[in-house]
Amino acid sequence: MTRKANIYDVAKSAGVSHQTVSRVLNNHPSLKPETREKVEKAIAELHYRPSQAARQLVTSRSRMIGIIIAGTELYGPWAILNAMEREARVEGYSVISISVLPESPESWREGIEQLRNLDIDGVITIALPNVIVKAVEKSLTTATIVIVDAEPSKKFDSVNIENFIGGKIATEHLISLGHKQITHITGPSDGYEGQMRRKGYEEAMQKAKLKPDVIEGDWSIATGYKTGQNLAKRSNRPTAVFAGNDHLALGVIKALNENGLEVPRDLSIVGFDNIPEAEYVTPSLTTVHQNFGELGKFAIEKMLTQLRQSTKAEALTIAPVLMIRESTEPLKATKGK
Amino acid sequence: MTRKANIYDVAKSAGVSHQTVSRVLNNHPSLKPETREKVEKAIAELHYRPSQAARQLVTSRSRMIGIIIAGTELYGPWAILNAMEREARVEGYSVISISVLPESPESWREGIEQLRNLDIDGVITIALPNVIVKAVEKSLTTATIVIVDAEPSKKFDSVNIENFIGGKIATEHLISLGHKQITHITGPSDGYEGQMRRKGYEEAMQKAKLKPDVIEGDWSIATGYKTGQNLAKRSNRPTAVFAGNDHLALGVIKALNENGLEVPRDLSIVGFDNIPEAEYVTPSLTTVHQNFGELGKFAIEKMLTQLRQSTKAEALTIAPVLMIRESTEPLKATKGK
DNA sequence: TACTCTCATGTGAGCGCTCTCATCTATGAG
DNA sequence: CTCATAGATGAGAGCGCTCACATGAGAGTA
Numbered sequence: 029m030t031r032k033a034n035i036y037d038v039a040k041s042a043g044v045s046h047q048t049v050s051r052v053l054n055n056h057p058s059l060k061p062e063t064r065e066k067v068e069k070a071i072a073e074l075h076y077r078p079s080q081a082a083r084q085l086v087t088s089r090s091r092m093i094g095i096i097i098a099g100t101e102l103y104g105p106w107a108i109l110n111a112m113e114r115e116a117r118v119e120g121y122s123v124i125s126i127s128v129l130p131e132s133p134e135s136w137r138e139g140i141e142q143l144r145n146l147d148i149d150g151v152i153t154i155a156l157p158n159v160i161v162k163a164v165e166k167s168l169t170t171a172t173i174v175i176v177d178a179e180p181s182k183k184f185d186s187v188n189i190e191n192f193i194g195g196k197i198a199t200e201h202l203i204s205l206g207h208k209q210i211t212h213i214t215g216p217s218d219g220y221e222g223q224m225r226r227k228g229y230e231e232a233m234q235k236a237k238l239k240p241d242v243i244e245g246d247w248s249i250a251t252g253y254k255t256g257q258n259l260a261k262r263s264n265r266p267t268a269v270f271a272g273n274d275h276l277a278l279g280v281i282k283a284l285n286e287n288g289l290e291v292p293r294d295l296s297i298v299g300f301d302n303i304p305e306a307e308y309v310t311p312s313l314t315t316v317h318q319n320f321g322e323l324g325k326f327a328i329e330k331m332l333t334q335l336r337q338s339t340k341a342e343a344l345t346i347a348p349v350l351m352i353r354e355s356t357e358p359l360k361a362t363k364g365k
Numbered sequence: 366m367t368r369k370a371n372i373y374d375v376a377k378s379a380g381v382s383h384q385t386v387s388r389v390l391n392n393h394p395s396l397k398p399e400t401r402e403k404v405e406k407a408i409a410e411l412h413y414r415p416s417q418a419a420r421q422l423v424t425s426r427s428r429m430i431g432i433i434i435a436g437t438e439l440y441g442p443w444a445i446l447n448a449m450e451r452e453a454r455v456e457g458y459s460v461i462s463i464s465v466l467p468e469s470p471e472s473w474r475e476g477i478e479q480l481r482n483l484d485i486d487g488v489i490t491i492a493l494p495n496v497i498v499k500a501v502e503k504s505l506t507t508a509t510i511v512i513v514d515a516e517p518s519k520k521f522d523s524v525n526i527e528n529f530i531g532g533k534i535a536t537e538h539l540i541s542l543g544h545k546q547i548t549h550i551t552g553p554s555d556g557y558e559g560q561m562r563r564k565g566y567e568e569a570m571q572k573a574k575l576k577p578d579v580i581e582g583d584w585s586i587a588t589g590y591k592t593g594q595n596l597a598k599r600s601n602r603p604t605a606v607f608a609g610n611d612h613l614a615l616g617v618i619k620a621l622n623e624n625g626l627e628v629p630r631d632l633s634i635v636g637f638d639n640i641p642e643a644e645y646v647t648p649s650l651t652t653v654h655q656n657f658g659e660l661g662k663f664a665i666e667k668m669l670t671q672l673r674q675s676t677k678a679e680a681l682t683i684a685p686v687l688m689i690r691e692s693t694e695p696l697k698a699t700k701g702k
Numbered sequence: 703t704a705c706t707c708t709c710a711t712g713t714g715a716g717c718g719c720t721c722t723c724a725t726c727t728a729t730g731a732g
Numbered sequence: 733c734t735c736a737t738a739g740a741t742g743a744g745a746g747c748g749c750t751c752a753c754a755t756g757a758g759a760g761t762a
Binding site for chain 2: 721
């Protein structure tokens with residue numbers, strides 16, 4: 029069996045020195061075009077590909093980006109990761125995804141450890157509480173950090189959906205339909221995104237001189253369902269709900285249905301995320317659309333520019349879009365006072 | 366700034382040779398326990414961690430596993446990947462996920478290329494058509510291959526849900542409820558999983574002496590919706606549908622609703638996958654549960670044993686479970702003939 | 703003509719490991 | 733008491749690259 033070609037094999041075959049081959053590989057400016065051609069021909073003939081390991085050993089740059097992601101089954105993070113992976117590949121970077129359990133510090137530590145061992149160039153955190161970001165910062169001192177879907181930092185680039193605006197337009201939509209009693213179900217209390225959505229809700233309510241009504245939740249369907257059960261039995265049931273995400277909304281709708289209530293007839297509801305299912309459930313879900321693909325793409329772009337030459341930290345945001353569907357309708361005047 | 370400690374620093378600090386340190390790192394049998402302790406102490410003190418790159422350069426093993434996955438937004442592959450990543454980490458392996466577009470050969474080629482450059486130890490393909498698996502086999506000759514959710518091969522380990530059985534029990538469930546006109550909407554025609562589910566359906570129908578009725582689809586909600594529209598308008602509308610996956614089922618239900626038809630009153634429907642939403646849509650979806658987590662775990666286990674010492678290829682299968690919910694009910698006798 | 707200067711290329715060292723081989727004990731067989 | 737044998741360690745080479753530096757050829761300047 030012929031062993032894999034290395035840089036010397038190529039050099040010999042092209043009749044140049046190994047260093048010239050290296051120059052071709054790294055696009056060195058001062059190279060005669062004809063030399064470059066010769067080398068490239070030899071590379072093709074020998075099916076040569078440079079050893080990442082050897083490169084990494086000498087440059088101590090791995091061309092790998094670690095992505096730390098909450099190991100949930102949510103659609104959003106996965107969609108983001110998907111976009112990132114593809115975007116990074118185009119630029120010759122690989123992506124190592126590490127899913128951690130936000131509730132288990134040991135789980136993060138392991139994940140971070142793994143990235144350290146790999147001498148990762150950069151780390152992107154997706155929808156992770158601040159504590160974890162801090163831990164990453166502390167342990168991965170040589171890596172460039174980009175924060176996605178979490179509180180922007182002075183030190184690092186961040187990319188976020190305008191969650192505040194999202195929460196606001198969702199609520200304003202309900203208000204404009206005439207609703208006065210609008211309950212908000214939040215995400216987990218330690219999450220930045222949920223907090224901002226909530227603030228958007230509160231601002232909209234305040235502006236309309238309505239009394240906010242907030243129920244703490246998390247991002248799970250099950251919690252939405254439980255909350256829906258309670259809501260259905262409440263004496264002063266709200267006429268509208270702004271759910272922190274689509275899953276919560278789905279759970280609420282289910283619970284209401286089981287209690288003989290119908291959406292939007294008895295209650296209007298807005299979600300957040302615009303998961304693929306949102307359009308196809310019954311009733312189809314009015315929701316705030318997040319462009320996950322763009323989010324991922326921007327994050328990788330930020331990372332790569334930062335890796336090429338570090339610039340000052342910047343907080344990028346993407347505007348959300350309200351998708352109006354069937355789950356919201358004007359408040360009927362039939363109800364007393 | 367103190368530079369990162371290397372194996373010589375540790376050796377000096379422990380008063381041994383660099384080779385002894387290497388032996389500690391690799392659990393060499395002939396080592397005095399007291400020497401090992403000394404070295405381990407030095408490692409801890411210096412915060413030493415071995416350079417993956419250097420190791421890889423000399424051993425030409427990267428301790429990385431590439432996962433090629435169809436770059437869709439389906440829940441299943443993501444859930445599998447998630448499980449794999451965690452499982453691999455425990456064993457000190459990292460996972461590089463590559464999402465490719467099944468319809469674009471160039472996209473696979475790029476992905477495979479990337480894995481080649483990284484000198485990956487093994488590759489796991491998830492739900493990929495046979496052509497891609499073949500391409501992987503051809504290009505990544507040195508890597509161990511494990512196939513998940515695709516046609517088992519004589520050469521490689523594979524892990525699959527029993528799709529045939531899944532299709533069969535789903536159909537039998539509908540038959541046992543008295544349905545006679547049962548339509549099946551398939552996955553994409555080039556996919557192994559969909560084919561097997563279809564065969565399970567056909568076998569069940571044949572056994573019950575019923576006429577199969579198959580509509581070709583893909584895995585998307587949108588296609589489910591379109592199919593549902595057609596179904597709703599058909600003169601001899603079936604009384605039950607076995608959808609190739611939950612997304613198709615959701616789409617069908619939506620279309621039926623829009624045409625004034627209700628599930629399960631006017632039509633019973635069974636899905637496949639048991640996505641997190643399945644339990645919480647209205648009506649909740651009767652579906653065939655796939656244990657994605659287990660699938661991923663088994664695949665990694667297979668991979669690791671294969672990497673340690675290659676054994677003969679084995680095809681592992683996991684039994685699916687029918688989850689009976691609200692979207693199916695007995696056929697009402699009221700209909701004529 | 704002698705000189706700097708840039709362009710184009712070559713030479714050797716070294717990144718941090720593991721490999722192979724060599725060395726130096728102890729131990730027990732003859 | 734000598735010699736083979738296994739156990740515990742050390743020394744040096746080399747994996748495949750890039751880096752810093754050296755060299756030579758031609759162009760521009762005085």
